[in-house]
Amino acid sequence: MSTPPPPFSGPPAGTPRLELSGITKRYPSVVANDGINLKVGPGEIHAVLGENGAGKSTLMKIIYGAVQADAGQIQWNGREVVVANPAEARRLGIGMVFQHFSLFETLSVVENIALALDEPFDLKALAIRVKEVSTRYGLPLDPDRLVHSLSVGERQRVEIVRCLLQQPQLLILDEPTSVLTPQAVQKLFETLRRLAAEGVSILYISHKLHEIQSLCHSATVMRGGKVTGTATPSRETPASLARMMIGRELPVCEVPAYTGIATPALTVSKLSLVPDDPFGTRLQDIELEVHRGEILGIAGISGNGQAELLAALSGETTSTPDSVKLVGLPVGHLDAGRRRKHGLAFVPEERLGRGAVPSMSLADNATLTAQRQGLVKKGFLRPKAAWDFAKRCIERFDVRCGGPGAAARSLSGGNLQKFIVGREIMQQPIAMVVAQPTWGVDVGAAAFLRQTLIDLSRQGVAILVISEELEELFEICDRIAVLAEGRLGPAVPKAETNAEKIGMQMSGLFAPADKEPAHAAA
Amino acid sequence: MLEHLIPVLAGTLGAATPLIFAGLGELVAERTGVINLGVEGMMLIGAIAGFAAAADSGGGALAGLPAGAVAGMLAALVFAVLSLSMAANQAACGLALTIFGVGLSAFIGQHYVSFSLPGLQPLDIPGLVDIPVLGRILFHQDPVTYLGLITFAIVWWVLRKTRLGLVLKAVGEAPDAAHAIGYPVIAIRYGATLFGGAMAGIAGAYLSTVYTPLWVQNMVAGRGWIAIALVVFATWNPTRLLLGAWLFGGVTILQFHAQGLGIALPVQFLAALPYLATVVVLVLISRDKRLLQLNLPASLGKPWMP
Numbered sequence: 001m002s003t004p005p006p007p008f009s010g011p012p013a014g015t016p017r018l019e020l021s022g023i024t025k026r027y028p029s030v031v032a033n034d035g036i037n038l039k040v041g042p043g044e045i046h047a048v049l050g051e052n053g054a055g056k057s058t059l060m061k062i063i064y065g066a067v068q069a070d071a072g073q074i075q076w077n078g079r080e081v082v083v084a085n086p087a088e089a090r091r092l093g094i095g096m097v098f099q100h101f102s103l104f105e106t107l108s109v110v111e112n113i114a115l116a117l118d119e120p121f122d123l124k125a126l127a128i129r130v131k132e133v134s135t136r137y138g139l140p141l142d143p144d145r146l147v148h149s150l151s152v153g154e155r156q157r158v159e160i161v162r163c164l165l166q167q168p169q170l171l172i173l174d175e176p177t178s179v180l181t182p183q184a185v186q187k188l189f190e191t192l193r194r195l196a197a198e199g200v201s202i203l204y205i206s207h208k209l210h211e212i213q214s215l216c217h218s219a220t221v222m223r224g225g226k227v228t229g230t231a232t233p234s235r236e237t238p239a240s241l242a243r244m245m246i247g248r249e250l251p252v253c254e255v256p257a258y259t260g261i262a263t264p265a266l267t268v269s270k271l272s273l274v275p276d277d278p279f280g281t282r283l284q285d286i287e288l289e290v291h292r293g294e295i296l297g298i299a300g301i302s303g304n305g306q307a308e309l310l311a312a313l314s315g316e317t318t319s320t321p322d323s324v325k326l327v328g329l330p331v332g333h334l335d336a337g338r339r340r341k342h343g344l345a346f347v348p349e350e351r352l353g354r355g356a357v358p359s360m361s362l363a364d365n366a367t368l369t370a371q372r373q374g375l376v377k378k379g380f381l382r383p384k385a386a387w388d389f390a391k392r393c394i395e396r397f398d399v400r401c402g403g404p405g406a407a408a409r410s411l412s413g414g415n416l417q418k419f420i421v422g423r424e425i426m427q428q429p430i431a432m433v434v435a436q437p438t439w440g441v442d443v444g445a446a447a448f449l450r451q452t453l454i455d456l457s458r459q460g461v462a463i464l465v466i467s468e469e470l471e472e473l474f475e476i477c478d479r480i481a482v483l484a485e486g487r488l489g490p491a492v493p494k495a496e497t498n499a500e501k502i503g504m505q506m507s508g509l510f511a512p513a514d515k516e517p518a519h520a521a522a
Numbered sequence: 523m524l525e526h527l528i529p530v531l532a533g534t535l536g537a538a539t540p541l542i543f544a545g546l547g548e549l550v551a552e553r554t555g556v557i558n559l560g561v562e563g564m565m566l567i568g569a570i571a572g573f574a575a576a577a578d579s580g581g582g583a584l585a586g587l588p589a590g591a592v593a594g595m596l597a598a599l600v601f602a603v604l605s606l607s608m609a610a611n612q613a614a615c616g617l618a619l620t621i622f623g624v625g626l627s628a629f630i631g632q633h634y635v636s637f638s639l640p641g642l643q644p645l646d647i648p649g650l651v652d653i654p655v656l657g658r659i660l661f662h663q664d665p666v667t668y669l670g671l672i673t674f675a676i677v678w679w680v681l682r683k684t685r686l687g688l689v690l691k692a693v694g695e696a697p698d699a700a701h702a703i704g705y706p707v708i709a710i711r712y713g714a715t716l717f718g719g720a721m722a723g724i725a726g727a728y729l730s731t732v733y734t735p736l737w738v739q740n741m742v743a744g745r746g747w748i749a750i751a752l753v754v755f756a757t758w759n760p761t762r763l764l765l766g767a768w769l770f771g772g773v774t775i776l777q778f779h780a781q782g783l784g785i786a787l788p789v790q791f792l793a794a795l796p797y798l799a800t801v802v803v804l805v806l807i808s809r810d811k812r813l814l815q816l817n818l819p820a821s822l823g824k825p826w827m828p
Contacts, residue, residue, distance in 0.1 A: 066702065087704035102699035104692050106816060114685065115692050116703045121685035278815045 015078040017042045017201040018063070018170055023072035025058055032058040034225045036072070040170065045192060045202045047212040047233060049245055050222035052413070052440050056205045059222075060172050063203070064096045065089040077169075087118075095163030096172040103147050103155055105279065110143035113162045134161050137191045148279050152303050153184045160191070171195065172203045177211060178468065181301065182503035189215050207245070209238040221245055242443075251447035253475055258293030258458050265462030266290040266313075266344070266431035267325040271332075273312055281305040281486045283312065288481065288488060290431060290462040295453060296491055297477030298466045299502050305486040306435070306466050307349075313433045313464070314346045315339040327430060340371045345429035347421055349436045349466075351413065355420045358409035362401065362419060363390040365408050372427050389426070397422030398448065414445030421449055431462040438472060450476050470499050482506055524655065530775050531659045535667050536733060538764075538771030540565070540725040540742075542670040544749035545756075545763045546677050547721025552753055553681070554714040555694035555821035559616025560601050562746025563623020564719050565726035568594040570627040572727025573737050576639050583642045586731035587666065587724055594723020595716050597623065602715040606708055609825035620746070628739050638736035642666065666728050673721075678760045690714060694819030697826040707826060722746065748800060755804030757817040762807070770800040 016039045023036040032055045040046045050056045061067040063074065065083035074081055076092055083089050089096070103112050110127045117126070127143035134141040139157040147155060156176060163171055173192075177185045192202055192215065204216055212219055213233045221229045221244040229244045242250040271286040283305050290296045300306060311317040313324065315336035323332040331339050336346070348354035356365045367375045367386040375386045390404035399419045401411050408416060417437070424432060437453065438446035454476055457463045466483075467473050473480055474494060481491040482505035489505050544561050551558050558564075571593030576586030597619060605615040645668070647661040681687035689710065693700045697707045729741060748770060756762035773796040781792055808814055 085704060086702060090704070098702070102696070102702040104695045104699060105820070106695055107688070107692065111688055115688060115700075115705075121688075276811075278812045 016040055016075070017044075017077060018203075019075040020059075020063070021073050021075070023059065023062060023069045023074070025055075025062060025067065025069050031225050033062070033069070036222070036227055038220050038227070040201045040203060042169075042201055043196050043199045044218060045196050045204055045216045047216035047219035048203060048205045048222065049207065049209075049212055049219050049241065051207055051245060051442050053224075053442065054222040054245075055225040056222055057174060060096065060174055060203065060205060063089070063170075064094060064172060090116075090118075090166055090168075093167070093169035094172065095166055095168035095170070096174070097156065097159045097163060097176055098174055103158060105148040106146065108144050108146050109141055109150075109158050112147055112158060113143075113165060116162050117165060129165065130161060133164050137161075137164065137194065138187060139191060152301050153180050156180070156188075164195075168200060170201045170203065172205070174205045175207075176204075177206070177208065181506040182470070182499050183507065185211070209241050209245075212241070213238070223247060246443045251444065253447065253450050253454060255454055255476070256458055258460075260293050260460045262291040262293050263327075264289050265292045265327055266433075266464060267328075268313070269323060269325070271312060271319060271323040273308060273317060273319060275308055281308055283308050283486050286312075286488045288464075288491065290464050292430075292460045292462050293457055294478040295457045295463045295465055295476055297473035297480040298464065298483050298488070299470055299473050299480055300466075300468070300483035300506055302468055304484050304506075306483060308486070309483065309488075310346075310348065310433065310435050310466060313344075314348070315344075337371060340369060340427070343372070343427075343430035345424035345427050345432040347417075347424055347432070347434040347437065349439065351416050351420060352409055356408035356416060359407055361390075361405045361407055362394070362399075362411075363387045363404040365419075366390045366393065366404075366423050369423060370427060390423075393419060393422040393426055396426075397452070414441040414449075417441055417449060418445060421452060425452070425456055429461060431464070432456070433464045433466075435466045436468065437465060438467075438469070446472075470502060474499070526779070528655065528658050530772070530779060532662060533775035533778075534768055534771040535660070535663055536771070537774040538767040539667045539670045540729050540733065540745055541749050541752060541767035541770055542674055542764060543725035543728065544722045544746060545752045545767060546673060546760060547718035547725075548749055549753045549756070549758060549760060549763055550677065550681075550690065550721075551711075551714045551718035552822060553690045553694045553758060553819055554711045555697060555819050555824065555826070556602075556606070556711050556715050556718075557612050557616065557823045558598065558601055558605075558619070558715060558718055559613055559750065560597065560619025560623065561616075561718075561722050561749050562742055562744065563620035564594045564597045564722035565729070565742045565746045566623040566627035566740070567597045568723030568726030569730035569742060570630050570634075570726075570737075571723070573634055573637075573639070573730040574630065576727075576731045576735075577634060577637055582640055583666070583727075583731040583735075586639075586727045590723040590725075590727025590731075591720040592723065594721070594726065595719040598715050598719020598722070601719070602712050605825065606711050606715065609827050612823050612825070624740060631737050631739055634737040635739070636736070639731055641735040642732045664732055666724075666732055674760060674764055681760065691819070694821055697821050701828055707828065711826075722749075725749075744797060748797060751801060751804065755801075755808040757808060757813050758819065759817065766800060766804055769803060770796050773799045 018040045020036055020038040023033050025033040036059055048056050058067060062069045065085045065088055074083060081092065110123050110130055113130055114121060114123060114126055130141060130143045139161055141157055141161060176188060180188060196202055206212055216233050219231045219233050220227055221231065223245060231241065239250060268286050268288045271283060273283040275282060281304060286309065312319055315334055318335065319332045321330035321333040325331065326342050326344055329342060331342055352358045363386045366389050367381060370389060373389055375382055375389060387404045394401060394404065397418045400415050437449050453463055465477060477494055479491040479493050480497060480502060482489040482502055484506055544565055548558060548561055568590035572586035572590030575589030576582050579585045601615050601619050604610045605612045642664045644662050645665045650661040651657045689705060693705060693707050693710050701707050726742060730737060752763050752766040756766055777792040777795045781789060
C-alpha cells in the first residue's frame with residue numbers, strides 16, 4: 001500500500017463508516033452482484049439478508065479484499081479506497097469471521113491468532129492478551145488448546161477474538177449462527193451488541209429472519225445479485241422480510257397425521273464406534289428406533305458424531321450385526337450396497353462426491369444406487385432402463401436440468417438434491433436416512449423437499465433426518481433427539497420440547513433442563 | 523571393547539551427515555505441503571556438481587559444497603516450476619527428477635570416473651576433543667558433520683520457536699486458510715522446496731567430496747530414498763529425523779566392520795542391512811497412527827493454486 005491510512009479520529013458526523021455504490025461483479029455464468037449500494041454507520045449492526053446464491057458472500061469478499069469488483073466504489077470513513085487483498089482490509093480496520101472457518105487444526109489457539117497479526121512474534125505475551133480480550137467480551141478461550149480439540153462454537157470464538165485483537169472498526173460475520181446452539185447464539189449477540197456500543201460497525205449476513213429482527217438496527221435485502229430493499233428489521237414482520245428476500249410468501253408445510261400402524265422399521269442398539277480419524281468423534285451407546293410413518297429428527301451441531309453416525313447407518317462403517325436392524329433383520333455388518341438391497345435408502349450430506357458422482361450423468365448416477373430397480377442384469381448395464389428411471393425421477397420431482405444425460409455437477413444444489421431424494425424415494429425404501437436435506441438449497445426447493453419427506457413418511461416409510469437447522473426439524477419431525485459429543489439423547493415428541501430445551505441438550509446436558517445451566521457452552 | 527566402539531560411534535556421525543542434510547531439507551519442504559520425491563536425483567546432481575567443482579577448481583570440498591548446493595537448488599527449481607507454478611502432480615515430477623538426476627550425473631561423471639579428491643581432514647574442537655571417550659567420538663569429525671548438526675539445531679529452532687516455522691506449518695496444514703489470512707502460499711512453498719534442493723545438493727556433494735572423495739557412478743546409492751522415508755517415519759519431527767539418521771549411520775559403519783572381520787554373511791546382505799534396519803525400526807516407531815495423522819501436513823502432495 002502506497003499511503004498508510006491516517007490515524008483514526010472518528011469520521012465527521014454523519015459520515016458512514018462504509019459506503020458501497022454500484023458494486024458489480026460478473027462471473028462467466030452469473031452476475032453475482034449487480035449495482036449494489038450499501039451504507040453502514042459507526043456502531044451500527046447492519047444485516048445483509050438473502051437466500052443462498054443471492055450474492056451476499058461475494059459482496060462480503062469484495063469488502064474484505066478477497067475478490068475484486070468489476071465496477072463500483074468503496075468509501076471507507078468518507079474516503080474512496082481500493083481494497084486489494086485481505087491484509088489491506090485488515091490494515092484499514094476490517095475484520096471478517098468466515099462461514100467456513102479459516103483455522104489451522106493442528107496449531108494451538110494462540111498460534112492461530114499469531115498467524116493473522118502483523119506484530120512481533122511473542123506467543124507468551126499474545127496468550128495473555130488473548131485471555132484478556134476473550135474474557136472481556138465473554139468469549140472464554142484457552143490459548144494453548146489445539147484447535148482440532150475445540151467445539152465448533154469455540155472455533156468461532158477463536159475467529160472472533162482474532163478479529164477483535166486487530167481492533168477492527170468493521171466486523172463482518174458470514175452466517176455466524178449456523179453452527180451454534182440457541183444459547184450460544186444469545187451469548188454471541190450480547191458480544192456483538194457490546195461491540196456496537198463501543199462504536200464497531202457490524203455487517204451481519206444471514207437468512208434467519210428472527211435473528212436479524214432481534215439483533216440488527218437496519219437491513220439490506222438481496223435477491224439474485226440485486227438489492228431488493230432496505231428495512232428496519234424491528235418494524236417489519238418475518239413475513240414481510242421473507243417477501244423481500246424470496247419475492248413471495250414463505251411456503252408452509254402440511255403435516256397430516258399418520259393413519260397406518262407404527263411398527264419399528266429402523267432400530268439402532270448399543271452402537272459404539274471408535275473413529276479411525278483422530279479428529280473424529282467416538283459414538284457411545286447409540287440407541288434409537290424409527291417407526292413406520294414417522295420422521296425422527298436428530299439435532300445437534302455437526303462434529304458431534306453426525307458424520308460417524310451417518311456412516312454407521314449407511315454402511316460406510318460396519319459394526320456388529322445386531323447394532324443396526326431393519327425391520328428386525330440384522331444389517332450392522334453389511335456394506336452400503338447390501339443395506340440398500342434390504343430397503344434402506346440414504347441421502348448423504350455431500351451431494352457431489354457422496355450423493356452423486358459429479359462428472360457422471362443423472363442416468364448413470366441412478367444406476368449406481370438403484371439396486372432394487374433392476375437397472376443391472378447379470379452384471380450388464382441396462383442403459384435404456386436407467387434412462388427411463390432417471391427421466392421418471394426428473395418429471396416426478398420437478399428437477400430442472402438438461403435431462404437424464406446431464407452431468408450431476410451441472411445441476412444447482414436444490415435441483416440435484418431433488419434428484420437424489422427422488423432417486424432414493426423411487427427405490428420404495430422401508431427406511432430412509434437423510435442428512436441436512438435442505439443445506440444450501442433455496443427456499444422454494446427446500447419447502448418442496450420437506451413436504452416430499454413428510455408425504456413419504458405418511459406412506460409408511462420410516463425416516464431419520466439429521467440436520468443442524470432446528471427450525472427445519474421442528475417443522476417436519478414427529479420426534480426429536482439430540483446428538484452431542486457422540487451420545488444420543490432420548491427422542492422426545494415435538495410437542496413436548498422446544499428450541500431452548502433442545503439447545504441445552506446440544507451443549508451435552510441431557511438432564512431435564514428447566515433452568516439456565518452454568519455456562520453450558522464455556 | 524572400547525577401542526572398537528569409539529571408531530564405530532565416531533564413524534556413525536559422518537555416515538549420518540548426508541541423511542541429516544537431505545532429510546532436513548525434505549522435512550522443511552514437506553512441512554509446507556510439498557512432497558519432493560526427487561531427493562535422490564537432487565543429491566546425485568549435487569554430488570557430481572560438487573565433485574566437478576572440487577576437481578576442476580582444485581579447491582576441494584570447500585568449492586564442492588557450495589557448488590552442490592547451487593546445483594541441487596537448480597534441480598529443485600525445475601521441480602518447483604512444474605509442480606507449484608503449473609500444479610503438476612508432485613509424485614510424478616519428483617520421480618522424473620530422480621531419473622533425470624541419475625542420468626545427468628552419470629553423463630557428466632564419465633569424465634571423472636576413478637578421479638579422487640583429497641577430502642577433508644577431521645577438525646578437532648580445542649579442549650573438547652580431550653574429554654575421554656566422548657571427545658574422540660563427538661569432537662574429532664570433519665567440519666561438514668559439525669555443520670550438519672548446526673543446521674539441525676537451526677531448523678529445529680526455526681520450526682519450533684519462530685513465526686517462520688509457524689507459517690511453514692500453516693501453509694502445509696491448510697493452504698486455503700493461509701491464503702485467506704494473506705500469506706503468499708506459492709512463494710513460501712517455492713522457498714521451502716529450494717531449501718530442500720540446496721540441502722540435498724550439499725548432502726550429495728558431501729558424499730562425493732568428503733565422505734568417499736572419489737567419483738563412482740550412482741554413488742548416492744538410495745540414501746535419497748532413505749531420507750524421504752526418514753521424514754515420514756520421523757512424523758515430520760527434526761529430532762526423530764536426527765535419531766533415524768544416526769541409526770542408519772550406525773548400522774552402515776557396523777556392517778563395514780563386520781565385513782572387515784570376515785563374518786560369514788554375503789556382502790550384499792550386509793550392505794543392505796542399514797536400509798533394512800532403518801526401515802524396520804522406523805516402521806515400528808511410527809506404528810502410532812494417531813501420531814502420524816496429527817503431524818501429517820494435511821495438504822501434503824496436493825497441488826494448490828490461489
